[in-house]
Amino acid sequence: MPDAFPLRRITLQIEEVHHEGGPPAATPHLKGAIMAVCANPFAGRYVEDLQPAMETLKPLALMLTDRLVAALGGREGIDAYGKGAMVGENGEAEHGAIWHVSGGYGMRERLGECRAIVPSAMKVAGVGGMLDIPLGHLNAAYVRSRFDSINIRIDDAPRANEVVFALAMAKGGRIHSRMGGLEIWQVKGEDGLR
Template sequence: MPDFTLRKTMLFVEEIHHDGGPPPALPRRRAAMVALVKNPFAGSWVEDLQPAMEDLKPLGLMMTDRLIEAMGGIEGIDGYGKATMAGERGELEHTALWHVPGGYAMRARLGAAKAIVPSAMKIGGVGTRIDIPLGHINAAYVRSHFDAMEVGVPDGPKADELLFALAMSRGGRIHSRMGGLEAADVKGEDGLR
């Protein structure tokens, strides 16, 4: 079992009260959580990385639970996304370790989520920031929910660390008016519409 020692977590919560035009009836809330963990594969070549995804599932569930709490409960959460960054001794493929644990955790806790969990991956040094893409949880074509939340940690990721991130949102962009499928019209059958 690889050692993904947890060094630090950070929680980010935004309430957007205004974004031009009239104020919304309710503020839009977005939250993200990041975790810095030791990258047991940093600086070495490992052929089979896939089994390590199973080891990260408890971290994904813990982060998801904390995010739901920060969002004020599960009610109304309709957007999600994930991101990963490897420190300088890691490789981009190490960031792909988060695909299953991050997506699995949010789907398990949010229930009937059908849409793919948008994802971003990169390599960066200490203090590098990353955008977590957001999309609707049941329909990838809901344009009002296309968004991103930027996060970063001042002292990470170190060269031998991974930064794992999850994000959730409640509601689309304030004053979204770019057409396309409206959230109210989502059928939620295939993850697209």
């Protein structure tokens, strides 16, 4: 773990969605999130240049990616992703933005070809705060069936002077998705959009 961001705990969350009021799906929609609660070395003070911390967090992102992929049963079938951060008291939203490059890097490095932007959310939150992490298709942002989210929360985090860094992934689209748009079989994966 990066020495600058001492790790206090890791929490893993897996969800299986079998139906949304309609008939049960042949294969459940599987989505998960992994969260690392770390000390925030920037809490309580203004630091002009935060960008070097993005590189510092890359090993954490790789480790979290590996654990989440394993918890989801392996790489095959993972076709959506997202990331997020919650910054505790004495921190600022920009301390969560450090995760943009590192979190995205970890997933792209381990998942392979990923052309679409990694959807992201961050905020300053109190202990037990919640965050909806948006999900989107790995290679084609216009695949509406993969527009989804996963809600994360840790009872005792983020405490003051902490930050929660999170990654999220999914296998398959929303159950009973019927909003049209680009279908999964139409994905070309050339430009991150279609």
